[in-house]
Amino acid sequence: MNENSLKQWNMFNIRFFGSTKKVLLNKIDGWLQSKTTIKWIATVNPEFIMNASKDREFLEILHKTDLNIVDGIGLAWAAKYRLKKNVEVISGSDLLKDLCELAEKKNYNVFFLGGWGNRSELTAENMKKNFPKLKIAGCFAGNSKDDDSLKKLPKERVDMLFVAYGMKSQEEWIERNLKKMNVGLVIGLGRSFDYYSGALKRAPILWRKLHFEWLYSLIREPKRWKRQLELPKFVLKVLFQDLN
Numbered sequence: 001m002n003e004n005s006l007k008q009w010n011m012f013n014i015r016f017f018g019s020t021k022k023v024l025l026n027k028i029d030g031w032l033q034s035k036t037t038i039k040w041i042a043t044v045n046p047e048f049i050m051n052a053s054k055d056r057e058f059l060e061i062l063h064k065t066d067l068n069i070v071d072g073i074g075l076a077w078a079a080k081y082r083l084k085k086n087v088e089v090i091s092g093s094d095l096l097k098d099l100c101e102l103a104e105k106k107n108y109n110v111f112f113l114g115g116w117g118n119r120s121e122l123t124a125e126n127m128k129k130n131f132p133k134l135k136i137a138g139c140f141a142g143n144s145k146d147d148d149s150l151k152k153l154p155k156e157r158v159d160m161l162f163v164a165y166g167m168k169s170q171e172e173w174i175e176r177n178l179k180k181m182n183v184g185l186v187i188g189l190g191r192s193f194d195y196y197s198g199a200l201k202r203a204p205i206l207w208r209k210l211h212f213e214w215l216y217s218l219i220r221e222p223k224r225w226k227r228q229l230e231l232p233k234f235v236l237k238v239l240f241q242d243l244n
Contacts, residue, residue: 006067011079011243012049013059017067021090024069025102032108032159032184040065040178041187042171043092045072046234051168053237058168061175069095074231078238093192097130099160104131108184111137113149114164115193122197144169150177161186164193
């Protein structure tokens with residue numbers, strides 16, 4: 001599969017990856033095997049869209065990624081309702097585990113950057129239990145305002161860099177430091193370290209299959225209700241505004 005054969009489509013002035021997770025993993029594997037220049041993936045949900053609609057600089061950042069994947073049932077609904085397009089939701093949290101499985105299988109190394117406290121280390125330990133032969137290049141919390149985090153990366157190439165500083169902050173950090181990294185793939189993964197470190201219980205599988213993980217998180221953490229106010233605004237945007 002060459003670069004131009006990737007299925008992509010546009011909505012909200014953002015280009016989205018338009019195929020399956022299996023195709024995505026195969027593409028990532030191809031990138032890493034060919035030792036191409038660094039590739040960047042963003043895991044986009046409705047909250048990204050609402051922020052990008054108000055922040056032109058953030059929108060421009062999403063134009064610089066190599067792939068934006070649909071991470072949220074709201075985006076899949078918008079594509080179906082307005083564009084008559086069926087798209088697969090690819091959860092960033094699930095993708096993290098898939099990428100670690102790929103890394104173990106193909107002998108790639110991984111680095112965990114971000115999370116509160118020691119959540120990057122705990123996430124790495126969790127993945128090591130699931131994938132005993134996984135090569136972990138390192139872990140570091142740091143913060144999205146500190147570009148010295150780059151010094152924690154090994155001098156040798158890191159195949160996959162997982163950045164978990166939260167929506168927007170992680171993309172801004174990646175954009176600032178992209179050209180300084182000796183990395184094959186960098187991907188922002190939001191709250192994934194919270195789940196895999198055990199700090200936050202993830203929604204049961206049935207909730208995830210029904211795409212109600214956001215509701216489960218809200219029930220578990222009511223303090224997030226202000227952020228969830230963006231969801232009805234997103235719905236109104238889909239119903240009544242131009243999607244371009």
